[in-house]
Amino acid sequence: MSDDQTIEYQGAATELFSTAYVRVAGGTDPPVKLESSLVVGSGTGAALTIADPLVSRVHAQLELGEDGVWVRDLGSRNGTFVEGVRVGFARVPSGGAVVVGHTRIAIEVDRETRPLWPTDRFGPLLGGSVKMREVFHRLLRVANSDAVALIHGETGTGKELVARAIHEASVRAKRPFVVVDCGAMPGNLLESELFGHAKGAFTGAVSTHLGAVEVAAEGTIFLDEVGELPLDVQPKLLRALESHTFRRIGETNYRPIRARFLTATHRNLAAMVNEGTFREDLFFRLNVLPIAIPPLRDRRDDIPLIVAEMLRARGAPPLDLPMTELSARSWPGNVRELRSFIERAVTLGAEEALAISPATRPETKVPAEHSGGAFPPVDVSRPFKDIRDEWIDHLERTYVTSALSYHGGNVTAVAEAAGLARSYVHRLIRKHGLDR
Numbered sequence: 001m002s003d004d005q006t007i008e009y010q011g012a013a014t015e016l017f018s019t020a021y022v023r024v025a026g027g028t029d030p031p032v033k034l035e036s037s038l039v040v041g042s043g044t045g046a047a048l049t050i051a052d053p054l055v056s057r058v059h060a061q062l063e064l065g066e067d068g069v070w071v072r073d074l075g076s077r078n079g080t081f082v083e084g085v086r087v088g089f090a091r092v093p094s095g096g097a098v099v100v101g102h103t104r105i106a107i108e109v110d111r112e113t114r115p116l117w118p119t120d121r122f123g124p125l126l127g128g129s130v131k132m133r134e135v136f137h138r139l140l141r142v143a144n145s146d147a148v149a150l151i152h153g154e155t156g157t158g159k160e161l162v163a164r165a166i167h168e169a170s171v172r173a174k175r176p177f178v179v180v181d182c183g184a185m186p187g188n189l190l191e192s193e194l195f196g197h198a199k200g201a202f203t204g205a206v207s208t209h210l211g212a213v214e215v216a217a218e219g220t221i222f223l224d225e226v227g228e229l230p231l232d233v234q235p236k237l238l239r240a241l242e243s244h245t246f247r248r249i250g251e252t253n254y255r256p257i258r259a260r261f262l263t264a265t266h267r268n269l270a271a272m273v274n275e276g277t278f279r280e281d282l283f284f285r286l287n288v289l290p291i292a293i294p295p296l297r298d299r300r301d302d303i304p305l306i307v308a309e310m311l312r313a314r315g316a317p318p319l320d321l322p323m324t325e326l327s328a329r330s331w332p333g334n335v336r337e338l339r340s341f342i343e344r345a346v347t348l349g350a351e352e353a354l355a356i357s358p359a360t361r362p363e364t365k366v367p368a369e370h371s372g373g374a375f376p377p378v379d380v381s382r383p384f385k386d387i388r389d390e391w392i393d394h395l396e397r398t399y400v401t402s403a404l405s406y407h408g409g410n411v412t413a414v415a416e417a418a419g420l421a422r423s424y425v426h427r428l429i430r431k432h433g434l435d436r
């Protein structure tokens with residue numbers, strides 16, 4: 001690690017924050033503190049477990065915002081209600097309640113001071129906003145632990161950089177940091193990538209292959225896009241995390257795992273649990289230390305610092321950039337998009353870079369010839385899930401075909417504009433045979 005990335009802890013600054021306590025009304029359990037977010041459900045892994053047959057196992061998520069508590073329904077069977085209204089995502093009035101099934105969850109909002117990281121950087125990460133300094137303060141505690149962390153954030157928010165920063169601030173810093181992109185390959189290859197295989201384990205296994213768990217040794221394994229982990233590999237990962245042992249494909253003996261696991265996703269894993277595309281037990285096993293990275297649009301005061309540092313790192317002379325305009329943009333591709341913009345601005349000048357970046361393009365709609373035609377019919381005699389899957393298929397295919405055509409086949413540009421991870425766009429391209 002270079003000198004300017006050395007992490008020195010000089011004690012925390014503090015800031016006054018809202019804090020909240022939630023409890024089941026009429027119950028005997030003590031209130032649960034709402035730190036940043038918590039899952040409510042009838043499943044045993046939920047932070048607020050509710051024994052109510054009308055409550056889904058992973059039902060809703062309570063989130064603490066600057067303006068109070070918000071509730072997000074996670075695709076529950078019977079819905080989430082605030083003030084008698086069924087809601088998808090809504091603010092809960094102070095002293096109010098959320099109703100799930102027959103259960104009323106009372107919310108009490110308080111004020112308290114919370115520690116902030118004292119500077120505007122944490123290893124390679126930049127961020128002077130209160131939100132990022134809160135994240136940085138948490139990262140040091142995560143670095144000092146050996147538990148699995150789940151980093152959640154939109155594409156380009158810096159999830160991989162956060163994982164590296166945790167590794168570099170941990171006692172494992174001098175050991176390997178191994179990245180496995182769970183969205184990049186089919187299940188059987190991914191299993192071999194994670195756990196390795198013996199020579200002759202399957203056709204084409206001409207020699208022994210060491211998986212990430214062995215390559216990482218006492219270092220850190222970063223499972224990127226863990227939400228894309230195929231269903232058949234999920235129990236194998238769960239087993240490895242629980243037992244700290246693994247088996248190379250084609251071998252019978254188990255070997256110890258000494259590495260630490262960090263994971264990241266841009267997906268809402270809790271909602272995937274309800275859809276049946278992610279195992280509930282694995283979700284709770286990964287979500288031991290959740291870290292939420294806010295999108296750039298929610299911490300616009302970080303933009304001038306990031307711009308200045310990226311220009312400095314390139315040795316570029318100061319550029320006359322319209323900071324007010326840059327700060328007003330929504331940056332769907334987050335810091336990655338900002339970085340691409342700066343690269344363009346260094347080469348082309350600020351004016352031209354602004355003119356060609358997607359947020360100022362006059363026409364961002366899909367041309368009519370790519371609008372994909374009619375959606376599949378709704379036949380109510382068929383199961384809802386089948387029809388929903390067909391619609392999602394249709395939407396994915398139409399969107400990706402049109403976006404590729406619009407962006408001249410540039411997958412990075414498609415991912416940036418769509419707010420999706422590049423690896424996920426690649427997956428959609430493969431899934432719908434658009435690469436042929």
Ligand SMILES: Nc1ncnc2c1ncn2[C@@H]1O[C@H](COP(=O)(O)OP(=O)(O)OP(=O)(O)O)[C@@H](O)[C@H]1O
Pocket residue numbers: 124125126127153154155156157158159160161162224266306335336339420421422
């Ligand atoms: N806080 C930050 N400070 C400095 N650079 C950052 C920060 N956040 C992100 N970046 C830069 O933005 C780019 C994208 O970051 P990264 O690949 O870590 O994002 P990600 O969330 O993992 O993206 P994806 O979900 O698409 O895989 C990288 O060039 C990274 O160095």
